Amino acid sequence: MERNGAEFRFSATSLTQAEFERIKALAFRLAGINLSQAKKSLIVGRWNRRLQHYRLGSFSEYLDLLSQPEARGELQTALNLLTTNETNYFRExxxxxxxxxxxxxxxxxxxxxxxxxxxxxxxxxxxxxxxxxxxxxxxxxxxxxxxxxxxxxxxxxxxxxxxxxxxxxxxxxxxxxxxxxxxxxxxxxxxxxxxxxxxxxxxxxxxxxxxxxxxxxxxxxxxxxxxxxxxxxxxxxxxxxxxxxxxxxxxxxxxxxxxxxxxxxxxxxxxxxxxxxxxxx
Missing domain, CATH: 3.40.50.150 (Vaccinia Virus protein VP39)
Structure with a gap:
């Protein structure tokens, strides 16, 4: 796999606190979701797949991609991955x-x-x-x-x-x-x-x-x-x-x-x- 003519090897990326704060602000702006610190591992687990898809080396790069006007579809994908959908038939x-x-x-x-x-x-x-x-x-x-x-x-x-x-x-x-x-x-x-x-x-x-x-x-x-x-x-x-x-x-x-x-x-x-x-x- 190549990126800019060079070999690209993906490894799971860690999430800095500054990046988490950007994601938290994005989730709140888009959906009113208030992400807690406990969600950091969830974000890493779910968004790492998108970093791999785009061959990006950091969550900051992915956030920059999401800010682009043509990335509306990817923004929805990112939001889908942030939401936890736990439900069941005849719950409560x-x-x-x-x-x-x-x-x-x-x-x-x-x-x-x-x-x-x-x-x-x-x-x-x-x-x-x-x-x-x-x-x-x-x-x-x-x-x-x-x-x-x-x-x-x-x-x-x-x-x-x-x-x-x-x-x-x-x-x-x-x-x-x-x-x-x-x-x-x-x-x-x-x-x-x-x-x-x-x-x-x-x-x-x-x-x-x-x-x-x-x-x-x-x-x-x-x-x-x-x-x-x-x-x-x-x-x-x-x-x-x-x-x-x-x-x-x-x-x-x-x-x-x-x-x-x-x-x-x-x-x-x-x-x-x-x-x-x-x-x-």
Whole structure:
């Protein structure tokens, strides 16, 4: 392999504190992500592949490349690698129990029911919601929007194909009704049935920027993502999302998260579940 006519041998590159500060500022500017010092090893592990791809000798060189106007595609790749996408089917099952027992019975007497799964990662959360709605709402029209800042996980979500071990949390009834077992070259995988996939839309949405026109939703889930935001960013993101919530809608966060001190426009219904505060309804 050659670079500028000379032999190029790549070896894993270390990350200086000055380079980390540049990356931290970039992640915050692009996505509101607040990288901690503990993420340095993650950055090295994931970005070293990009340095090798471009035959660069330092993270400073890669950052300089990212600053070029024509590097927009690579900038998205770099951002994809910085985001941690940990998710699972029917994660935090109490939320699904709440929807089934408290929310969906009322939805059966209304018009179209809409749910937004923000920061949806590779699609397990919106597909879990879609299976629940399909099972509970009968002929009531419904739709689910899943959004994320990572284009790579959105590709996985749209395909709806997962390793079989990821199916374990799915209730057996839903697994049989809404999922297809892979055979032949697809053995060891399952795919969400087309009837469910067609009811779930996936879009790239950066919650750190003005939102596109996506309409209003009866339920918004912003779960297990605010832990990466600063207090100021949390407030800005939630404020940006609130116009997309119906007057009697529900806003769900992760069980380890709270909106206390983030906004006074939502009131806690129960732990991690919020509705509009009465004075803001």
């Amino acid at each position: 099952r109490q939320h699904f129990d709440f929807l089934r027992e408290r929310v969906l019975p009322k939805a059966r007497q209304q018009g179209r029911f809409r749910v937004w799964s923000a920061a949806c990662s590779s699609g397990e959360e919106p597909y879990s919601i879609a299976m629940l709605l399909a099972a509970e709402l009968g002929n009531v029209p419904w739709e689910v929007l899943g959004s994320d800042i990572s284009t790579s996980v959105l590709t996985t979500a749209r395909d709806g194909i997962y390793a079989m071990e990821r199916a374990r949390p799915i209730p057996q009834e839903y697994l049989h009704r809404y999922c297809l077992k892979g055979t032949g070259p697809q053995a060891g995988t399952f795919r969400v049935d087309r009837a469910i996939r067609e009811r779930v839309q996936f879009r790239y949405i950066n919650l750190n920027e003005p939102l596109p026109d996506i309409g209003v939703f009866d339920v918004i889930l912003l779960r297990n993502v605010m832990i990466y935001f600063s207090a100021e960013t949390k407030s800005q993101v939630v404020t940006r999302m609130l116009p997309a919530l119906t007057a009697d809608g529900h806003f769900l966060v992760g069980h380890c998260e709270t909106l206390n001190g983030v906004t006074d426009r939502l009131a806690m219904s129960t732990a991690s579940i919020y509705t509009r505060a009465s004075r803001c309804a």
